[in-house]
Amino acid sequence: MKIEVKNVSKSYRHKEALKNISFTIEGPKIIGFLGHNGAGKTTFLNLLSGLISTTKGNISVNGENVFNVPLTLRDICFVAENENFQEEMTIAQTLKANSFFYPKWDGELAMELLEVFALNPKDKVRSLSKGMMSALGIITGFASNAGITIFDEPYIGLDVAARNTFYDLLIEQQTDNPRLFILSTHLIDEASKLFEEILILHEGQLMLQKTVEEWHENIVAVKGNPSDVEQAISGLKIIYKHTFMQELTAIVFTDGQSIEGQNIMLEPVSLQDMLVYLSKQQKERAIK
Numbered sequence: 001m002k003i004e005v006k007n008v009s010k011s012y013r014h015k016e017a018l019k020n021i022s023f024t025i026e027g028p029k030i031i032g033f034l035g036h037n038g039a040g041k042t043t044f045l046n047l048l049s050g051l052i053s054t055t056k057g058n059i060s061v062n063g064e065n066v067f068n069v070p071l072t073l074r075d076i077c078f079v080a081e082n083e084n085f086q087e088e089m090t091i092a093q094t095l096k097a098n099s100f101f102y103p104k105w106d107g108e109l110a111m112e113l114l115e116v117f118a119l120n121p122k123d124k125v126r127s128l129s130k131g132m133m134s135a136l137g138i139i140t141g142f143a144s145n146a147g148i149t150i151f152d153e154p155y156i157g158l159d160v161a162a163r164n165t166f167y168d169l170l171i172e173q174q175t176d177n178p179r180l181f182i183l184s185t186h187l188i189d190e191a192s193k194l195f196e197e198i199l200i201l202h203e204g205q206l207m208l209q210k211t212v213e214e215w216h217e218n219i220v221a222v223k224g225n226p227s228d229v230e231q232a233i234s235g236l237k238i239i240y241k242h243t244f245m246q247e248l249t250a251i252v253f254t255d256g257q258s259i260e261g262q263n264i265m266l267e268p269v270s271l272q273d274m275l276v277y278l279s280k281q282q283k284e285r286a287i288k
């Protein structure tokens with residue numbers, strides 16, 4: 001599967017949620033699609049699933065446009081944060097309806113997962129708890145067998161054991177039947193081990209797209225006296241800078257270059273830390 005995003009912008013009435021983003025994703029792969037609150041993730045996922053149209057630019061999957069092209073959309077399953085299912089239907093009816101929509105639907109897997117998540121097929125969607133609703137979304141995503149399966153915060157209300165079941169299923173499915181999985185979550189520490197590639201949106205723009213290997217090799221925090229740090233990082237791409245108690249922290253992309261300098265410290269940057277930095281940066285800008 002190949003997703004091509006070309007110069008895509010999306011504006012709501014008073015808000016430009018996506019600002020001219022372009023990138024390509026090729027799978028099978030598990031992608032971590034990350035960013036602070038309001039960065040534009042759900043907007044992009046809605047565009048990719050053909051649910052809304054772009055204001056400018058184009059998104060295609062394997063060369064076909066996604067908006068208003070039903071055939072393409074049958075190979076994209078978007079499990080949104082909420083409102084995935086009709087309240088008056090039972091679980092069994094919901095799964096049946098999905099089996100008609102997704103041509104590669106795996107009914108056996110759906111039945112198996114109902115047991116794993118202890119859901120009763122006779123229960124109405126209206127009667128489900130938040131966690132049960134999330135479980136139904138997870139079952140739909142996996143059973144759809146869609147070439148692109150998107151989970152947007154798939155585990156609201158699920159306890160840690162059920163979340164671990166989700167992570168195990170993701171690995172199992174990716175091994176047995178590789179697909180392009182896109183996972184958007186704020187529980188980054190938990191999920192980061194699963195990601196093969198990471199995309200980070202920041203204030204409606206693509207801030208970074210890296211494989212996990214590139215991340216570990218190239219993204220580093222440089223800390224120390226401001227003038228020493230500035231000297232050491234000169235010419236490098238700076239992702240974030242913050243001074244606290246006369247110590248400057250700069251997160252940089254080294255692009256394979258070694259960083260040298262006196263009285264500086266180099267530290268690895270976890271995904272979770274990066275997202276915390278970016279969210280701080282956004283708040284600092286909002287305050288100014």
Ligand SMILES: Nc1ncnc2c1ncn2[C@@H]1O[C@H](COP(=O)(O)OP(=O)(O)OP(=O)(O)O)[C@@H](O)[C@H]1O
Pocket residue numbers: 012013014015016017035036037038039040041042043044
């Ligand atoms: N239907 C809408 N009408 C107006 N503005 C919207 C609409 N949907 C989203 N926005 C705005 O667009 C921006 C991006 O929102 P979006 O939901 O895509 O972000 P997000 O990264 O998914 O955030 P979160 O992690 O909080 O779910 C936000 O400023 C949001 O307020």
